[in-house]
Amino acid sequence: MRTHFCGLVDEALIGQTVTLCGWADVARNLGGLCFIDLRDHEGIVQIVAEPDADMAGNADVIAAASQVGYEDCLRVTGVVRRRQSVNDKIRTGQVEVVATKIELLNKAEPLPFHAHENAGEDIRLKYRYLDLRTPEMQRKMRTRIKLVQALRRWLDARDFQDIETPILTKATPEGARDFLVPARMHPGEFYALPQSPQLFKQILMVAGFDRYYQIARCFRDEALRADRQLEFTQLDMEFAWVGERDVQDTTEEMIRSVFREVMGVELASEFPRMTYAEAMRRYGSDKPDLRxxxxxxxxxxxxxxxxxxxxxxxxxxxxxxxxxxxxxxxxxxxxxxxxxxxxxxxxxxxxxxxxxxxxxxxxxxxxxxxxxxxxxxxxxxxxxxxxxxxxxxxxxxxxxxxxxxxxxxxxxxxxxxxxxxxxxADGWAPLWVTDFPMFEWDDEEQRYVALHHPFTAPAVDDAADLRANAKTAVSRGYDMVLNGNEIGGGSIRIHNSQMQSTVFELLGIGAEEAEGKFGFLLDALRFGAPPHGGIAFGIDRIAALMAGTESIRDVIAFPKTTTAQCLMTGAPSPVPDKQLAEVHVSIRPKAQP
Incomplete structure (x- = not known):
């Protein structure tokens, strides 16, 4: 339907005929002389419909141009010429297209908000397709796309293996509530959506896939805020036969590379390292903003x-x-x-x-x-x-x-x-935070909880030593922090079944419960599991930093609100009783206050 993109029309095309498709960003009728700013994902170019006695059918072009409204979907054919009044604010500002044909592909009804006004987030999310059409949202989303492409190129070039792990899996406690999916073929039983691929990627190390990665969708049923969503995307990585510095040095190089490629930013040649204790002492945070x-x-x-x-x-x-x-x-x-x-x-x-x-x-x-x-x-x-x-x-x-x-x-x-x-200060301030506490005490539950997750290795190799010094035990966990944001978190994992059982015990997970929930992992650790470790990077959070926005909702195509709703589709929503019966689920009435 088109020969060129609007935002890529330049001086090299002067004198040539082009066909463009896009939306009318601005339409101005000056009484027989019409201007249209035609926009696609690459940018805007000015279209001119003007009288010309030598141009056959030009009256039709002017008539068509005079009827164009905001966000109408158009196809325009015309000749590129140099603009008399240059517009330095847009990439195509040296040229314009003199229309020889304007086709209305689809008329836009009056929009609920204008792209150039500061509309509220609720209305933007309800009509997300219109919001995403705006140049600013296009910029933010394309930043995310470039980030993911750069990550894949870097990892593929270094023989990391992209392996998918299950979306329907077993419910395991990892710090947040699971989303449960009723199993129709197994009445009364449930799958869970993964909070992360953690256990599967560890098992892949046991299986001999030394360098794994996955751009993984993850799900956590937790309260939302600017940097939290019910479903989110992370880059999961796992390495066999490694220590902490192996993982840190490799992923540090990766992050430097993608920032250079996507943003033209040169991060520090070596990220500083700081223990958790020092970070809390000096900055009151385990993700200090060193700017x-x-x-x-x-x-x-x-x-x-x-x-x-x-x-x-x-x-x-x-x-x-x-x-x-x-x-x-x-x-x-x-x-x-x-x-x-x-x-x-x-x-x-x-x-x-x-x-x-x-x-x-x-x-x-x-x-x-x-x-x-x-x-x-x-x-x-x-x-x-x-x-x-x-x-x-x-x-x-x-x-x-x-x-x-x-x-x-x-x-x-x-x-x-x-x-x-x-x-x-301006710029970027990355660092590694290391040596996290292994556990923290939960007064409400009266037990230890894992500061990272239950599969993080302690700094000691002896299970009895860990048991005796649980309160002060240090883990082999590490976080990558950038400008006060944790963008990646990982650890060396427990690869010994006895140590893993000890950690479960200290977390209040008895032997029977551990076998029921994690028996498959404990079995795998008994069959020659190699030392291994990994890290997961928050794609949404890194993209938001790169795009210069504080909310990850701005770099997620179809996010949920802070009340966990999709305003565009109306999810979540009730389902018919017949559909509930098929999965053996009944709804309890809400408790009366």
């Missing part, structure tokens, strides 16, 4: 004997932390702004947020404005200012709570202050 230079400062030793009980109590608590954060130039903040920061910290677990404004560091106590200053002696105030490096015009914020809670909310405050105060 923000702000760091947390522990001040428990300075306030252990002070009169401010919130500080002294947590400073003397076995699992307590008192931490300070210097905010450069923040002494100018109003009380309302400080209260807003306290509310932000509260969202992340803070019970309160103490603060000091250093209005004049040279004046000591007299230069400090703070509601807690009266509880601290001169030496303590001076020590805090010195430890944080605060100067005149700065503010200091304080957090006091359990170590993890104080780290979490002060880490969140660090990010917000960094953005609000313009302290986020």
């Amino acid at each position: 923000i230079a702000l760091e947390l400062t522990d001040v428990a030793e300075l306030v252990r004997n002070c009169e401010f009980k919130v500080f002294s109590d947590w400073a003397n608590h076995a699992d307590g932390r008192v931490v300070a954060l210097r905010a450069p130039g923040a002494a100018a903040l109003s009380r309302k702004q400080i209260d807003d920061y306290a509310a932000h910290a509260a969202k992340h677990g803070a019970k309160g947020l103490a603060w000091m404004k250093i209005e004049d560091a040279a004046k000591g106590r007299d230069g400090i404005n703070s509601p807690i200053a009266k509880f601290l002696d001169d030496a303590t105030l001076a020590a805090i200012v010195s430890a944080t490096g605060a100067q005149s015009g700065d503010a200091i914020f304080f957090g006091a709570a359990t170590y993890k809670s104080a780290s979490d909310f002060m880490g969140a405050l660090r990010l917000k202050l960094g953005k609000d105060l313009g302290l986020v």
Whole structure:
């Protein structure tokens, strides 16, 4: 139907006849002279319909052009010529197409929103096909497409094997709820949609496929937010006969390559490495954004004997932390702004947020404005200012709570202050975070839970040692972080059945339950399973970073809303009783409040 794409018409085609297909982005009728901006996925070119006594049928062309409306679907034939008024804002701005024929392929009814207006997300998702047609969404989605293509090229060139794993599988606990699928041929039994291909890719290592990858669809029935979806895509990789650095060095090279190819960005020649403990201590996060230079400062030793009980109590608590954060130039903040920061910290677990404004560091106590200053002696105030490096015009914020809670909310405050105060440096800041705790204690369930997943190997080789030191055990897990986002997470896996059984036991999974849920894995580990490890990268998250958007919904063609709905199709929706009966399912009535 066409000879060229709209956005690729250039000066080399001047004098040639072209046929283009696309949508009318803008149509202007100047009374016998008509202009149409014709758009396809490559871009926009200007179409001109103008009077010309020597051009047969030109009146028909002008008549057709004058009837064109917004987003009408057109085919245009015409001659390329140089534009008199150049448009430097578009790639085709040096040329235009003088129409000899305009065909209306499909008339567009009045649209629910205009591509050039800032429509709400709900209306955009309801009419997603119109949203995806816009140049900005085309750009974002094509960034994702280029990312996946670059990843496949890199992996295929290095003999990684693309192997599909099942979508209908067995329900296993991996930290989130499974989506269950009733098995029609097995009444009362269910498949689960995979949260990841984790167990299958480990078994492929046992089967002798040394280097595996898959662009895998994964499913988790969990609450949604900007960087979470019920169904998502990840690049899964697994290696046999490897240690941590083997996996890290290979995948680091891969990420450098795809950023270079897709974005023309040169990432660091070697990503820095930081332990989990250091990341939490310095940044209050296991995925620190290193573009923000702000760091947390522990001040428990300075306030252990002070009169401010919130500080002294947590400073003397076995699992307590008192931490300070210097905010450069923040002494100018109003009380309302400080209260807003306290509310932000509260969202992340803070019970309160103490603060000091250093209005004049040279004046000591007299230069400090703070509601807690009266509880601290001169030496303590001076020590805090010195430890944080605060100067005149700065503010200091304080957090006091359990170590993890104080780290979490002060880490969140660090990010917000960094953005609000313009302290986020340009560019890309990748790093590896390593040596994660093996377990964390769940107070609600009164048991350990795996920080990564139950198949992550501990740093110790002896099961008895792990059992004796479970609280402080370190795993062989690692995450790749980029600009404050975890883009990949992996570990060396457990390849010994006895160690795997020990981990299950520490997680409260008894021998009978472990055999019922993971017997196939335990069996595989008994038959010469090689040492192996891997990693999974979030395609949606990397694409969003590359596209410059904070929401992964912008790089997923048909995402769900935060209420887990597809507004375009109306999913989820009821199904007829007959269809439920076929899969042996009945619906319980909703419990009355």
